[in-house]
Amino acid sequence: MFENIAGIGIFKGVEREKIALAFEQVRYQIREYEAENIIAYAGDTCEYLYVLLEGRVRGEMVNIKNQNVIVDDISAPNTFAEAFLFATQNKIAVNIVASTKAKVILLPREEFLKLLNLETQILENYLNAVSNRFVTVAQKLRFLTLKSVKKKLAHYLFGLARENKGKNYFALGKTHVALASLFGITRPALTKNLLELQEEGVIEIKNKRVRILDKEKLASY
Incomplete structure:
Protein backbone atom coordinates (compact mmCIF):
# COMPACT_ATOMS: atom_id res chain seq x y z
CA MET A 1 0.00 0.00 0.00
CA THR A 145 -14.90 32.18 -22.11
CA LEU A 146 -13.71 30.97 -25.53
CA LYS A 147 -16.79 29.91 -27.48
CA SER A 148 -15.53 27.48 -30.12
CA VAL A 149 -13.39 24.37 -29.67
CA LYS A 150 -10.95 25.66 -32.29
CA LYS A 151 -10.52 28.92 -30.33
CA LYS A 152 -9.74 26.88 -27.23
CA LEU A 153 -7.23 24.77 -29.16
CA ALA A 154 -5.62 27.85 -30.71
CA HIS A 155 -5.19 29.49 -27.30
CA TYR A 156 -3.76 26.28 -25.83
CA LEU A 157 -1.42 25.50 -28.74
CA PHE A 158 -0.02 29.04 -28.89
CA GLY A 159 0.66 28.77 -25.16
CA LEU A 160 2.58 25.53 -25.69
CA ALA A 161 4.49 27.08 -28.58
CA ARG A 162 5.62 29.95 -26.33
CA GLU A 163 6.77 27.46 -23.69
CA ASN A 164 8.69 25.49 -26.34
CA LYS A 165 10.18 28.44 -28.21
CA GLY A 166 12.64 27.34 -30.89
CA LYS A 167 11.17 23.84 -31.22
CA ASN A 168 9.30 22.80 -34.36
CA TYR A 169 7.41 20.01 -32.62
CA PHE A 170 6.16 19.95 -29.04
CA ALA A 171 4.20 17.50 -26.90
CA LEU A 172 0.49 18.17 -26.44
CA GLY A 173 1.17 18.14 -22.69
CA LYS A 174 -2.02 16.35 -21.66
CA THR A 175 -4.03 13.27 -22.61
CA HIS A 176 -7.12 13.87 -24.75
CA VAL A 177 -9.28 13.12 -21.69
CA ALA A 178 -7.46 15.69 -19.55
CA LEU A 179 -7.46 18.31 -22.31
CA ALA A 180 -11.18 17.81 -23.00
CA SER A 181 -11.82 18.22 -19.28
CA LEU A 182 -9.79 21.45 -19.23
CA PHE A 183 -11.82 22.80 -22.17
CA GLY A 184 -15.16 21.67 -20.73
CA ILE A 185 -15.96 19.54 -23.79
CA THR A 186 -16.21 15.84 -24.68
CA ARG A 187 -13.20 13.85 -25.83
CA PRO A 188 -14.82 13.03 -29.22
CA ALA A 189 -15.37 16.78 -29.83
CA LEU A 190 -11.71 17.46 -29.04
CA THR A 191 -10.46 14.66 -31.33
CA LYS A 192 -12.76 15.80 -34.15
CA ASN A 193 -11.45 19.37 -34.03
CA LEU A 194 -7.80 18.28 -33.82
CA LEU A 195 -8.32 16.14 -36.93
CA GLU A 196 -10.03 19.04 -38.71
CA LEU A 197 -7.12 21.36 -37.93
CA GLN A 198 -4.75 18.75 -39.32
CA GLU A 199 -6.84 18.18 -42.46
CA GLU A 200 -7.00 21.96 -43.03
CA GLY A 201 -3.20 22.13 -42.92
CA VAL A 202 -3.17 24.29 -39.79
CA ILE A 203 -1.27 21.83 -37.59
CA GLU A 204 0.60 18.57 -38.00
CA ILE A 205 0.44 15.77 -35.42
CA LYS A 206 3.29 13.26 -35.53
CA ASN A 207 4.14 10.66 -32.88
CA LYS A 208 1.93 12.46 -30.32
CA ARG A 209 3.76 15.72 -30.99
CA VAL A 210 2.31 18.83 -32.62
CA ARG A 211 3.67 21.41 -35.05
CA ILE A 212 1.84 24.62 -35.98
CA LEU A 213 1.97 24.98 -39.78
CA ASP A 214 -0.25 28.04 -40.29
CA LYS A 215 -0.08 30.47 -37.37
CA GLU A 216 -2.18 33.10 -39.14
CA LYS A 217 -5.07 30.72 -39.79
CA LEU A 218 -4.87 29.26 -36.29
CA ALA A 219 -5.07 32.76 -34.82
CA SER A 220 -8.15 33.54 -36.93
CA TYR A 221 -10.46 31.02 -35.23
Whole structure:
Protein backbone atom coordinates (compact mmCIF):
# COMPACT_ATOMS: atom_id res chain seq x y z
CA MET A 1 0.00 0.00 0.00
CA PHE A 2 2.71 2.49 0.95
CA GLU A 3 4.52 1.88 -2.35
CA ASN A 4 1.46 3.39 -4.08
CA ILE A 5 1.15 6.25 -1.59
CA ALA A 6 4.82 7.20 -2.04
CA GLY A 7 4.06 7.93 -5.70
CA ILE A 8 1.42 10.58 -4.86
CA GLY A 9 2.32 14.27 -5.07
CA ILE A 10 1.30 15.03 -1.47
CA PHE A 11 3.83 12.45 -0.23
CA LYS A 12 6.61 13.36 -2.66
CA GLY A 13 10.04 13.48 -1.04
CA VAL A 14 8.94 11.53 2.06
CA GLU A 15 10.61 8.17 2.61
CA ARG A 16 8.30 5.17 2.43
CA GLU A 17 9.24 4.12 5.97
CA LYS A 18 8.30 7.57 7.30
CA ILE A 19 4.95 7.44 5.48
CA ALA A 20 4.24 4.01 7.00
CA LEU A 21 5.20 5.25 10.48
CA ALA A 22 3.02 8.36 10.13
CA PHE A 23 0.01 6.29 9.04
CA GLU A 24 0.46 4.05 12.09
CA GLN A 25 -0.31 7.11 14.23
CA VAL A 26 -3.57 8.14 12.55
CA ARG A 27 -7.01 6.60 12.00
CA TYR A 28 -8.21 5.91 8.46
CA GLN A 29 -10.51 3.64 6.47
CA ILE A 30 -9.93 1.75 3.24
CA ARG A 31 -12.99 1.33 1.02
CA GLU A 32 -13.46 -0.48 -2.27
CA TYR A 33 -15.89 0.69 -4.95
CA GLU A 34 -17.23 -1.08 -8.01
CA ALA A 35 -17.24 0.74 -11.35
CA GLU A 36 -19.95 3.45 -11.50
CA ASN A 37 -20.39 3.50 -7.71
CA ILE A 38 -20.82 7.01 -6.31
CA ILE A 39 -17.99 7.84 -3.88
CA ALA A 40 -19.35 11.27 -2.93
CA TYR A 41 -22.22 13.45 -4.10
CA ALA A 42 -22.07 17.12 -5.06
CA GLY A 43 -23.09 19.08 -1.97
CA ASP A 44 -21.72 16.52 0.51
CA THR A 45 -19.54 17.97 3.27
CA CYS A 46 -15.89 17.12 2.58
CA GLU A 47 -14.80 15.33 5.75
CA TYR A 48 -11.91 13.27 4.37
CA LEU A 49 -8.75 13.44 2.36
CA TYR A 50 -9.41 10.85 -0.35
CA VAL A 51 -6.35 8.85 -1.42
CA LEU A 52 -6.89 6.77 -4.55
CA LEU A 53 -4.77 3.62 -4.28
CA GLU A 54 -6.12 1.63 -7.24
CA GLY A 55 -8.34 2.33 -10.21
CA ARG A 56 -9.72 5.50 -11.72
CA VAL A 57 -12.37 8.00 -10.60
CA ARG A 58 -13.99 11.00 -12.25
CA GLY A 59 -15.67 14.20 -11.18
CA GLU A 60 -18.87 14.91 -13.07
CA MET A 61 -21.68 17.43 -12.98
CA VAL A 62 -25.03 17.85 -14.73
CA ASN A 63 -25.25 20.73 -17.23
CA ILE A 64 -28.34 22.78 -18.13
CA LYS A 65 -29.29 20.16 -20.75
CA ASN A 66 -29.36 17.53 -17.98
CA GLN A 67 -26.27 15.84 -19.42
CA ASN A 68 -23.40 14.48 -17.33
CA VAL A 69 -20.21 16.42 -18.03
CA ILE A 70 -16.86 15.02 -16.87
CA VAL A 71 -14.85 17.82 -15.26
CA ASP A 72 -11.96 15.73 -13.92
CA ASP A 73 -10.49 12.30 -14.56
CA ILE A 74 -8.11 10.91 -11.92
CA SER A 75 -5.99 7.75 -12.05
CA ALA A 76 -4.27 6.01 -9.13
CA PRO A 77 -2.14 6.76 -7.27
CA ASN A 78 -3.53 10.20 -6.53
CA THR A 79 -5.65 12.29 -4.18
CA PHE A 80 -8.95 14.02 -4.90
CA ALA A 81 -11.27 16.62 -3.33
CA GLU A 82 -8.29 17.89 -1.28
CA ALA A 83 -9.02 21.54 -2.11
CA PHE A 84 -12.39 21.38 -0.29
CA LEU A 85 -11.11 19.86 2.94
CA PHE A 86 -10.27 23.04 4.87
CA ALA A 87 -12.59 25.48 3.08
CA THR A 88 -15.13 27.48 5.11
CA GLN A 89 -17.81 26.13 2.77
CA ASN A 90 -16.36 22.65 2.48
CA LYS A 91 -18.98 21.18 0.16
CA ILE A 92 -17.87 18.91 -2.65
CA ALA A 93 -18.70 20.65 -5.94
CA VAL A 94 -19.22 17.63 -8.21
CA ASN A 95 -20.28 13.99 -8.03
CA ILE A 96 -17.26 11.73 -7.60
CA VAL A 97 -17.77 8.43 -9.42
CA ALA A 98 -15.61 5.31 -9.71
CA SER A 99 -14.83 4.88 -13.43
CA THR A 100 -13.32 1.45 -12.72
CA LYS A 101 -13.10 -0.73 -9.65
CA ALA A 102 -11.31 1.49 -7.14
CA LYS A 103 -9.65 1.29 -3.73
CA VAL A 104 -9.63 4.50 -1.68
CA ILE A 105 -8.20 5.59 1.68
CA LEU A 106 -10.53 7.92 3.59
CA LEU A 107 -8.43 9.98 5.99
CA PRO A 108 -10.56 12.15 8.33
CA ARG A 109 -9.77 15.87 8.39
CA GLU A 110 -8.53 15.81 12.02
CA GLU A 111 -6.29 12.82 11.31
CA PHE A 112 -4.87 14.49 8.21
CA LEU A 113 -4.00 17.51 10.38
CA LYS A 114 -2.00 15.15 12.62
CA LEU A 115 -0.22 13.84 9.54
CA LEU A 116 0.65 17.39 8.45
CA ASN A 117 2.13 18.07 11.89
CA LEU A 118 4.12 14.85 11.83
CA GLU A 119 5.75 15.54 8.45
CA THR A 120 6.32 19.14 7.30
CA GLN A 121 7.17 17.91 3.79
CA ILE A 122 3.60 16.58 3.48
CA LEU A 123 2.30 20.01 4.56
CA GLU A 124 4.41 21.75 1.91
CA ASN A 125 3.28 19.26 -0.75
CA TYR A 126 -0.37 19.69 0.25
CA LEU A 127 -0.19 23.48 -0.04
CA ASN A 128 1.45 23.07 -3.43
CA ALA A 129 -1.26 20.63 -4.59
CA VAL A 130 -4.10 22.94 -3.51
CA SER A 131 -2.43 25.91 -5.22
CA ASN A 132 -2.01 23.92 -8.43
CA ARG A 133 -5.68 22.90 -8.27
CA PHE A 134 -6.74 26.54 -8.19
CA VAL A 135 -4.44 27.31 -11.13
CA THR A 136 -6.22 24.56 -13.08
CA VAL A 137 -9.62 26.02 -12.16
CA ALA A 138 -8.47 29.45 -13.35
CA GLN A 139 -7.35 27.90 -16.66
CA LYS A 140 -10.72 26.17 -17.08
CA LEU A 141 -12.55 29.44 -16.48
CA ARG A 142 -10.39 31.11 -19.12
CA PHE A 143 -11.19 28.39 -21.66
CA LEU A 144 -14.91 28.58 -20.86
CA THR A 145 -14.90 32.18 -22.11
CA LEU A 146 -13.71 30.97 -25.53
CA LYS A 147 -16.79 29.91 -27.48
CA SER A 148 -15.53 27.48 -30.12
CA VAL A 149 -13.39 24.37 -29.67
CA LYS A 150 -10.95 25.66 -32.29
CA LYS A 151 -10.52 28.92 -30.33
CA LYS A 152 -9.74 26.88 -27.23
CA LEU A 153 -7.23 24.77 -29.16
CA ALA A 154 -5.62 27.85 -30.71
CA HIS A 155 -5.19 29.49 -27.30
CA TYR A 156 -3.76 26.28 -25.83
CA LEU A 157 -1.42 25.50 -28.74
CA PHE A 158 -0.02 29.04 -28.89
CA GLY A 159 0.66 28.77 -25.16
CA LEU A 160 2.58 25.53 -25.69
CA ALA A 161 4.49 27.08 -28.58
CA ARG A 162 5.62 29.95 -26.33
CA GLU A 163 6.77 27.46 -23.69
CA ASN A 164 8.69 25.49 -26.34
CA LYS A 165 10.18 28.44 -28.21
CA GLY A 166 12.64 27.34 -30.89
CA LYS A 167 11.17 23.84 -31.22
CA ASN A 168 9.30 22.80 -34.36
CA TYR A 169 7.41 20.01 -32.62
CA PHE A 170 6.16 19.95 -29.04
CA ALA A 171 4.20 17.50 -26.90
CA LEU A 172 0.49 18.17 -26.44
CA GLY A 173 1.17 18.14 -22.69
CA LYS A 174 -2.02 16.35 -21.66
CA THR A 175 -4.03 13.27 -22.61
CA HIS A 176 -7.12 13.87 -24.75
CA VAL A 177 -9.28 13.12 -21.69
CA ALA A 178 -7.46 15.69 -19.55
CA LEU A 179 -7.46 18.31 -22.31
CA ALA A 180 -11.18 17.81 -23.00
CA SER A 181 -11.82 18.22 -19.28
CA LEU A 182 -9.79 21.45 -19.23
CA PHE A 183 -11.82 22.80 -22.17
CA GLY A 184 -15.16 21.67 -20.73
CA ILE A 185 -15.96 19.54 -23.79
CA THR A 186 -16.21 15.84 -24.68
CA ARG A 187 -13.20 13.85 -25.83
CA PRO A 188 -14.82 13.03 -29.22
CA ALA A 189 -15.37 16.78 -29.83
CA LEU A 190 -11.71 17.46 -29.04
CA THR A 191 -10.46 14.66 -31.33
CA LYS A 192 -12.76 15.80 -34.15
CA ASN A 193 -11.45 19.37 -34.03
CA LEU A 194 -7.80 18.28 -33.82
CA LEU A 195 -8.32 16.14 -36.93
CA GLU A 196 -10.03 19.04 -38.71
CA LEU A 197 -7.12 21.36 -37.93
CA GLN A 198 -4.75 18.75 -39.32
CA GLU A 199 -6.84 18.18 -42.46
CA GLU A 200 -7.00 21.96 -43.03
CA GLY A 201 -3.20 22.13 -42.92
CA VAL A 202 -3.17 24.29 -39.79
CA ILE A 203 -1.27 21.83 -37.59
CA GLU A 204 0.60 18.57 -38.00
CA ILE A 205 0.44 15.77 -35.42
CA LYS A 206 3.29 13.26 -35.53
CA ASN A 207 4.14 10.66 -32.88
CA LYS A 208 1.93 12.46 -30.32
CA ARG A 209 3.76 15.72 -30.99
CA VAL A 210 2.31 18.83 -32.62
CA ARG A 211 3.67 21.41 -35.05
CA ILE A 212 1.84 24.62 -35.98
CA LEU A 213 1.97 24.98 -39.78
CA ASP A 214 -0.25 28.04 -40.29
CA LYS A 215 -0.08 30.47 -37.37
CA GLU A 216 -2.18 33.10 -39.14
CA LYS A 217 -5.07 30.72 -39.79
CA LEU A 218 -4.87 29.26 -36.29
CA ALA A 219 -5.07 32.76 -34.82
CA SER A 220 -8.15 33.54 -36.93
CA TYR A 221 -10.46 31.02 -35.23
